[in-house]
Structures are given as C-alpha cells and as structure tokens.
Amino acid sequence: MNFYHFTVPQLIRTLGQVHHWLDKAQKYAEQKKFDVNVLLTARLAPDQFHFTRQVQVITDNAKGTAARLAGVQAPVFEDTEKTVEELRARIDKTIAFLKTLTPEQFQGAAERTITLPFLPGQGLKGSDYLVAFALPNFYFHATTAYSILRHNGVDVGKGDFLGEVPFFALPPSP
Numbered sequence: 279m280n281f282y283h284f285t286v287p288q289l290i291r292t293l294g295q296v297h298h299w300l301d302k303a304q305k306y307a308e309q310k311k312f313d314v315n316v317l318l319t320a321r322l323a324p325d326q327f328h329f330t331r332q333v334q335v336i337t338d339n340a341k342g343t344a345a346r347l348a349g350v351q352a353p354v355f356e357d358t359e360k361t362v363e364e365l366r367a368r369i370d371k372t373i374a375f376l377k378t379l380t381p382e383q384f385q386g387a388a389e390r391t392i393t394l395p396f397l398p399g400q401g402l403k404g405s406d407y408l409v410a411f412a413l414p415n416f417y418f419h420a421t422t423a424y425s426i427l428r429h430n431g432v433d434v435g436k437g438d439f440l441g442e443v444p445f446f447a448l449p450p451s452p
Contacts, residue, residue: 281347281408282384286376289340292420293369293376295441296333299427299434300362306432315361320426331357332423333365337372339419343412344376346392347404348383 307314318330327335334357345352353375359365392407393400402411421439428434 281387282381335419339416347387
C-alpha cells in the first residue's frame, strides 16, 4: 500500500481530533468560569513541553512526516501561538497543507532516504522513518497534549482521542 494512505488521512484525522479536544476544553473553561487559555501553559511534568508546544510539535510532525515521505518541502510556521484560536489556525494550516499532497508523491517513499536536520550525517529509509520514528513521535505528542487536558479536568476519553473508527457490520455467522 502507498505510504500516503498510512500518513495523510491519519494525520488529518488526529489533527481534527485536536480541534475536538479544544472544543471540550473551551466548554470546560466556560462551565468552570476560567479563561481557556490558562490550559495552554499546562504540562504533565516540569521537564515536558506545555500544551501549546505539544500542539506545535504535533503540527510540525504532521507536515514534516508527510513532506519528507512525499519528497517536498514542508511549510514553516512560526511558533508564536498564544491562544486557543491561534492554535486552531495552526492546525487548519497544517491540514490545508496535507490536503495538497497526492498519493503519487508518495511513490517510492519506502525506499526514499530521509534525513532530519537535528541528526546531520545520518539517514533512514522511508519505511524505517515512518514506523520507528515519525508515527510514534507524532502519537507521543498527541497523547501528551490529550493527557494534559484530561489531567486538568477536561472531559476527554479514548473515543475523543480515536475519533470515528470505520467499523462495519459483518454478515451473520453460519
């Protein structure tokens, strides 16, 4: 299967769920009568990124993963978001970029050599990059952002993380 199908739709789906988490965070803040933007500096541990940085990294991972595998340049976003609305705009820009990519651009991605700017002189085959680094890293930061909200009282559960799952009915057993 083309790597497009393992990346772009899944990245877009999870980014859409981040919007859903932000909806729930806003409702929670309204119920409890506090500014939702207070949650943006929350973190799980002193040495982990705060919520805003987690979302920035989620979007950077999404656009970087897809761009590297497609052999194109990812857009660069400034990390200046200070409000929920600015985070939403960043997520939307990331989704818009992902939607410009086509399956044809991912032909040969499994064998493409992927380099990372923070590891000069080293590379990975596209298949190793996707399975051993890119997707685990993307979901690590998505899980951490989700967990920050949950830890701070936002009513999110596993279904909010997963979103719609395309189950279908099986025919009755004989």
